[in-house]
Amino acid sequence: MTETNNEQVDDAEDFNNPYKPFSVIVPYELRFSIKDDDKNTSVLIRTISQQVRFGRNEREIFLQHQIDSRYGKDIFAKHMLNWVDNRLHHVEPGDCRLDYIGKPKITELDHAEIEEFAADCLGNLDS
DSSP: OOHHHHHHHHHHHHTTOOOEEEEEEEEEEEEEEOGGGTTOOEEEEEEEEEEEEEESSHHHHHHHHHHHHHHOHHHHHHHHHHHHHHHHTTOOGGGSOOOOOSOOOOOOOOHHHHHHHHHHHHHHTTO
């Protein structure tokens, strides 16, 4: 720290700065569906956010959190999507849990339906 910054810190201490640090840990879920999949695929992310806030007491910190929650949801969702996007390619299939839910729907396909299915799959390989 520079001498000027040290002086500012000393001045703040001289004024009995009422602000104290608080840890804020917030559990949350982020849910979304994939639009171009007719919303058949949905994703749920459960995690926590840990922050450091400064205030006079827990009530003040809680009020700060309320305002953030009210106005910052879209910003935080975007941050989480970017965070997951940057790490998702490192997740190995063996580290995932896959559960089959419900009973399979089984229908016979004719030749045209098989060709259409194969073409769709091949076209989606680039995605």
